[in-house]
Amino acid sequence: MLTENIKKITIIGLIDNIGGREIEARNIIIALSKKFEIKVVSMFLMTEKSEAIKGLNCNWTNVYKEINRQYITIRFISYFLKHYHKRKTPSHFLVDNKISRRLFNLSILKNNILKKEIDKADAILYCGTLSLNALNQMIIYCNQTNTPIVLRTTGKIQNITEDFKKLIPKIDVTLVHSLKNGLSLMPFKPKKIIKIDQTSLQEQSLLNLKISATEKLVYGFLGRFSAEKGIIELMKNFNTLNELLIIAGSGPLHKEVNCLKTDNITILKVVSPENISDYFKKIDVLIIPSYEEAGPLVGVEAMAAGKIILSTKVGAMEDRLKDTKNNFWFDINDKQSLIDQINFLAKKTPEMIVEIRENVRSHYINNYSIRTISNNYIDIFKTLLD
Incomplete structure (x- = not known):
């Protein structure tokens, strides 16, 4: 008996614990989970209490958790700092510290984590603002690996960097709450801009x-x-x-x-x-x-x-x-x-x-x-x- 090949979508974004962006991310996770296998990767210190994932049977992580897990030296440093400062939070909350920053380029490590997540996905959905260098790196890598990437803007589109302007034609779909919010992207020849507004889970x-x-x-x-x-x-x-x-x-x-x-x-x-x-x-x-x-x-x-x-x-x-x-x-x-x-x-x-x-x-x-x-x-x- 043949089993259905369920496609994997990884949602990467500026997802924290509380806020409108987190509630919208939850809406998206629930919607896409009906047809796809979903993983959520936060670029913040998102926890299981996040409005985005709380109570959902959802595979999730955050970049700090993954850096702490995958790099043994950083794991040792953060573990030491947790106990030295008597912190109750998990040790990966202390990944971004002075010692680690001197020894490693944390931005590069974050990008490496995201690349590994992209390798495991059939498509990427990014939720957040458009001004991050990490987003630029994701777009470039998705194009190199032929992985479709969709952007869900979560704020007013403004202050577009020159580097991002060059990458706009490489984005498969950009999702906006209103077409007015997408007008500033039009001079840079986006492949496709689609309006999908918000809804309420309540x-x-x-x-x-x-x-x-x-x-x-x-x-x-x-x-x-x-x-x-x-x-x-x-x-x-x-x-x-x-x-x-x-x-x-x-x-x-x-x-x-x-x-x-x-x-x-x-x-x-x-x-x-x-x-x-x-x-x-x-x-x-x-x-x-x-x-x-x-x-x-x-x-x-x-x-x-x-x-x-x-x-x-x-x-x-x-x-x-x-x-x-x-x-x-x-x-x-x-x-x-x-x-x-x-x-x-x-x-x-x-x-x-x-x-x-x-x-x-x-x-x-x-x-x-x-x-x-x-x-x-x-x-x-x-x-x-x-």
Whole structure:
């Protein structure tokens, strides 16, 4: 009896433990695991607790773990440092140390690890930004070994290096959240750019949320407390408004966020992916005040939840909300533009608000469902590997 020859896809990327990139990586892993054998190789110190792989029957490693395993001198040094400094973390967390850096070129060792992983794969999927020298080396080696390589960009495409520009024609497929994000690659003759947006693994719980009329709209922000997210500007604007804002998240600006809290602003703790529907129960309108995004993921989650979305024209949001009647755009640096949209929403009847929310959810179901996005990924690799 003949057994099916299952193709092997290795996902290599800037995958850590917590964040939107990790959740998106999880979506991709689950999707591709339906048809392919998947291995995940993190270029960070990813652990089994990562949102990308937690609870999945997934073969995974990270470059530091592999360097520690494959190079006995480094393994001895990191083991010694772990016990000398009485660290509780695994010894491979200490691979990048002064002694090892003097004895070895760690960048070369990382590239060697990645080459070995490429040798064992039928195709490579890279998830991350496009500015790494290690990515350049992967593209070159994949071309030398005739291994298809697909890039999934996880941020706004910008600051493209001259070396990377020369390699763009050698990439088999570049995946973007919106075609607008891929425009900067077009002058360098990419083989193929395909739009595949995000989805939500919490889809069912979000779709189960009831859409009902409400007299007083509650606004929300869910995300990282960092400068590019526009959280500080948003809070300063709401400090002078008579509107309710519920914030959830964490990040480097956590102290600044707490200092800007007023009576109309509620700050919640970090919301886990499993409990995201509980957050969306509390709000009617999600605000995305970001300066820079590729997606963001919270945008499609809000669509599945059937929420009004008030957003800057960032990332994939214009594409996502096209033909939904959800046309509530503002400039985070222009307070009046935010106030105008809030006032515009206030003038709409509860029935009109419900209609827009239902349109937004229907648009998610038709274009961004788990099934749709999963099939898009599978089709790309079937085409490459058949």
